[in-house]
Amino acid sequence: MSANQLRQRQDVPEEQTWRLEDIFPTTAAFNAACNDLISRGQAIGQQQAVLLSDGATLYTVLTAYFQAEALADRIFSYGEHLYNSDMTAAAGQAAYAQAQQTITAFNTATAFVTATLPQITPAQLTAFYAAKPQLEDYAFIFAQAEKRAPHILTAAEETLLSALGQSFRAPETIYNKLNDADIDFGTMKDPHGNTIPLSKEKIYQLYQSPDRAIRKTAAEKFSAAYAKSQYAFAEALQQHVHTQNTLAHVRHYPSARAMDLTEEFIPESVFTNLVNTVHEFLPSAHKYFALRKQVLALDPLYTYDLSVPLVGEAPLKPTFAQAQEWALAALAPLGEDYLDHLREEFNNRWIDRAENAGKLSGGYEEDVFGVHPYVLLNWSNTYRAASTLAHESGHAMQSVYADASQPYWYSQYSMFIAEIASTCNESLLNHYMRTQYQDNAKVKAYLLTESVEDLLNTIFNQTKYAEFEHFMYTTDAAGESLTPETLTDKTAALDAQYDGPDVAPNPWPNVSWARIPHYYMNYYLYQYATSKAVANTLAQRMLTDPATAVPQYKAFLSAGASDYPIEIVKKAGIDMTKPDYIRETLQVFDQQVDELADLLTK
Template sequence: MAKQIPERSQLAPETTWQITDLYPTDEAWQAARKDFLALLERMAGYAGHLGDSAASLLGFLQLQDQSMVDGDRLISYAYRRTDEDTRNPVYQQMSAQADNCIVAWSQAQAFQTPEILAIPAEKLDSFYKEEPALEAYRLLLDRILHKKEHTLSAEGEALLAAAGSMGQAPGNTFALLNNADLTFADAVDEKGEAHALSHGSYIALMESSDRTLRASAFHNLYAGFDKVKNTCASLLGAQMKQLQFFADARHYPSALHAALDDTEVPVEIYHNLIQTVHKHLPTMHRYVALRKKLMGLDELHYYDLYTPMVADADQQVTFEQAKELARQALAPLGKEYLSILEEGFTHRWIDVYENQGKRSGAYSAGVYGVHPFVLLNYTDTLGDAFTLVHEMGHALHSYLSNREQSPSYAGYKIFVAEVASTCNEALLIRYLLGKTTEPRQRAYLINHFLEQFRATLYRQTMFAEFELWCSEQTRQGQALTAEALCAKYAELNRSYYGDEIVADPDIALEWARIPHFYYNFYVYQYATGFACAVALSQRILREGEPAVQDYLHFLSGGCSTDPVSLLQGAGVDLSTPAPIDAALDYFGQLLDEMEALLNG
């Protein structure tokens, strides 16, 4: 009999998050919302006056800090309540009110950047002398001033703002095509039974042990995209053109420069990632050959890449056992880290189990001045234990940055967002491998990590290389036709996966289904974050306390300096190939052991 999913009211309170740490009641939230909107009116009252005096500028910035703290708490309560039971109309309405608060907050400070840019440099320097408290905001103001050379006149900015909605059109149209309009023929298994094929079911079908079903899902998905490939090519071409338009308008050398400038990351890091991964492609080719051998296949196809290549050795892990695994695996991070981790466990930061209507998946949401809130849907698997340590990595990163930084500098850049979570996973893998000599269990664990390397470091770098090629073609005035895109994508797949996999013609169309190509040079950060996490975990295990202290300083850094410098302080220098080399060398070592287990 299938296990029944309980209603929210049936859950033990200790397995739910302590939402009253934000507000004791919904009524208290409504009162806080009114206070927040009044605070925004006070902020808006500074419009036209930021350059009047040092006191005026300081007063606005202090109010802005307060609005970030109050708004963070306000929005988190509404969203967390909604995620507890997405069917609840009370919290649906509350989330809509929170969304309106976000819009109001944006409008209340829209004048900030142009007014600060209009303050003469000499006058701003004098402000620091008149109001020493402004020094706390110097980095914030310097970041705004850095944009000056890429900021247009008031008329030009208004024109670009008006064009912004048109710039979103390619991505929005692709999302509608991809999510709403595209349909696929059912996949058929070896018994002739049909399975509904959609974006939601595709990966689950590709993980099936039924090869007939996998092949059917693969071919039918790309048959759907083949029918709209010219439309997809036009949309991707329009995306690249609009990025180039805004880069040109703001006087950047390229769309890549424009995108990375926002996150304070030098473009050399993007190129370095691709070049270093290329150097390690032979190791990826070895992995593909090993997968083919382990699966006992005469021919390996792209639809064979997602199904486990090791017989399932998953084990049941209760939530209490998962917490103990986390304590043991993360012990190398020291007493302070474990103390905060334990605080999260005992003070109900975590919403553990599924209930009717609860949001799916998992996440961590930091809240300034309170604590993070972690959503899980725990089902007693080892994979869920990995999810726990992953999300607690995010949670402690947020907790430490919020504790040590002012509101202006607490939010860490997206470039480092996945480092702490993946570092925790790497430490858990190392701990589990250190605790078992049983070949089947070791093979299962190694397979888990090898797949992360393949899907995150190699595949996302391939995506990044393809996106860069698309951008460069556009910059040079070349058309992104479906034929050209398919040819380039097929070429990259041959380069990354090697000769041991059949060059299925369908894979050349994969570019057409990847929404991340509309995210403006986003995907490379998955690869750099993963490489950094592996390098950091290795340094922590190798060097102990000095590495731990550097790592905690990184976790506490927020955006108090640029993300590359923060990582350098933790011992990872992405301006060199070393971290990516180290991660991929470890991939090779894991591969060596897997081959030894196979031959043994």
């Protein structure tokens, strides 16, 4: 094998892979669990006619249902992780397909449970509590069901929708195949003249090259790979968006955005407050791009120039072991119990870190209740990769605390607050690193740039993507097609608005809309921005007033889904229904841009 080729999965050292045996020790155990889940679903299904007959029956069925749901999560995680490790391997493909089919069968058999709960009247619930006090364990489940009642269909209709679950996920599955298994970025010459194969991670590294020709070639290769399949990517997006709009109509919501935010009990004003407040601070983003143009002495400054470090070659190139040490030191303010959990993650193969052929790109964390969280990375020796490790570990630690404090049905915290713990870790890491290099002007400027870029990417860019996502939904709802041309034109318009006059678009069509997996996650992108704003505030409090803020933060981590997300964050002292927290964070961004300008232009 050439030194420049991606390794095959079987060539990756075991210690760099996750230990899926913690979920199921053997394939036979996985198969047995699938059969068990189907049997459990059938047994629960037999209780449909008597579910609300009395409190004892309701308690028995709910207990069996949530126990089976926990098993379903294990089954899905095992199949998904095995598949994501190498999407070209037959074993992973088979396990993932089996997991999806099994869970679809289970959901079809048990869809009546969630469909029936909203039918419980207050008088019935009072009687059920009196007859079976243990039902109080599910009190918040009943409260949420009452709020969702107007959007729950009949049991037969819910069963039908559950049976179509795999079909509803098909556009995302097709996208993943296109984006990870089929796409080919080709090869190019590296700065030393060697021919190297290109991957997403490798291209990101090349974007930071001081050689502008290298950056341009990498960007062209990246864009060309997506442009080659742009019609397939556009069709996948069209089908996903149209499916969600149709589901919103079927469930009696005015829009897909209303459906997705209401499902999390989030007022739509949170979304509009974000967009409006970010628009207020676009001049701050434009000021930063003007600084980039000045420092790099590039005119025009193209989009492919926006990742090159302002201080030249990145001065920090940590190994994975060094990144772990940084994370432990940076997160020390959170207490020894937090660090113990972090060491457990690092030392027990919760992380799959090596890049290999066929592996899912990017990174994510997924919890397996009763086992432990799992983290997927594609490691490279960069500060950004170290920040990603801290980010995904933030997700993992929130899962650890929630699992330890909540029963299964309250452990799976809302997507709306999921990015707070992860981005808080990023902020703490950057703060720690800047203190370590306080007397090194070059490294300090580099780290300050990373902080500015973090806020730029997590708040400004994610808000831009959220605007684009909303455009897709409203366009489809108006009966218009999401053609590659429509998507490319809208991308160009938003880039011009957010980047300002000092950034020139790359001299080829911008099909970056095709690469973003979060467009299949139903109004998830805006939550990165709102979460980052909350996280910055919490991180600052933990650094300045740890005695008060750290216990509050631990309570936040431990809350899981035991309350409405807005209320969980309010308990930590932040009201997300108001734009103040966004404005405060963007004021910090503006100040950091000025501080960076002082360092780089004096």
